[in-house]
Amino acid sequence: MTKLEQLLSQYAAYHLDHKNILTHFVGIPLIVFSIMCLTARAGVMVAGFEVTLALLIIAMTVIYYLSLDKIFGFLMLLIFAVSYPLSHMIAQWSMGAWLGASLGIFFVGWVIQFIGHFYEKKKPAFMDDVIGLAIGPLFVLAEVVFMLGFRKEIEQRMLGEARRQRALMDAKIVNIS
Structure with missing residues (x-):
C-alpha cells in the first residue's frame, strides 16, 4: 500500500457514511477557499509580482500532494490555479x-463538516491526527475521481483498509464501554 493509500485510508475510516462524504464535498472546499482568502491579503512584491502567503501555502501543499501522487497533485494544482484569482x-x-466574507465562508464550511460527522457518528479525523487537515482536500478530490470511474484500484484498496481501521476503532469503543 502506497503512502497515498495509507493516508486516504486513515482519513476514509472516519468518512464511510455517504451523507458525511457529501457534506465534505461542500465543507472542505469552502474551508480551503476561506483560508486562501484570508492568506491572500498578506504579501510582498518580488520582481513586480505579488507573492502572498496564500501562494506559499499553495506551493507547499501542491509539492506535498505531488510527492504522494503525481496525478492527484497535478489536479490539485489546477484547482488552486483556478480558485486563487478569486480569493486574491x-x-x-x-x-x-x-x-x-472569509470568516463567514470558513464558519459555514465547518458547520457543514460537523453536520456530516453527526451522520457519521465519528469525530473528524484531524482530532486524532492533524495530518487529516491536509488530507481532507485530497480525499474530496479522490472521491470525485473515483465517482467519475477513474483510479478504481486505489479506491478499492483504500476502502478495504478504511473498513478494517474503522472496525478496529469501533471495537475499541465497545471494549471501553
Whole structure:
C-alpha cells in the first residue's frame, strides 16, 4: 500500500457514511477557499509580482500532494490555479468585507463538516491526527475521481483498509464501554 493509500485510508475510516462524504464535498472546499482568502491579503512584491502567503501555502501543499501522487497533485494544482484569482480578488476588498466574507465562508464550511460527522457518528479525523487537515482536500478530490470511474484500484484498496481501521476503532469503543 502506497503512502497515498495509507493516508486516504486513515482519513476514509472516519468518512464511510455517504451523507458525511457529501457534506465534505461542500465543507472542505469552502474551508480551503476561506483560508486562501484570508492568506491572500498578506504579501510582498518580488520582481513586480505579488507573492502572498496564500501562494506559499499553495506551493507547499501542491509539492506535498505531488510527492504522494503525481496525478492527484497535478489536479490539485489546477484547482488552486483556478480558485486563487478569486480569493486574491476577495482579499482586495475593504477590511470589513474581506474579513467578514472569509470568516463567514470558513464558519459555514465547518458547520457543514460537523453536520456530516453527526451522520457519521465519528469525530473528524484531524482530532486524532492533524495530518487529516491536509488530507481532507485530497480525499474530496479522490472521491470525485473515483465517482467519475477513474483510479478504481486505489479506491478499492483504500476502502478495504478504511473498513478494517474503522472496525478496529469501533471495537475499541465497545471494549471501553
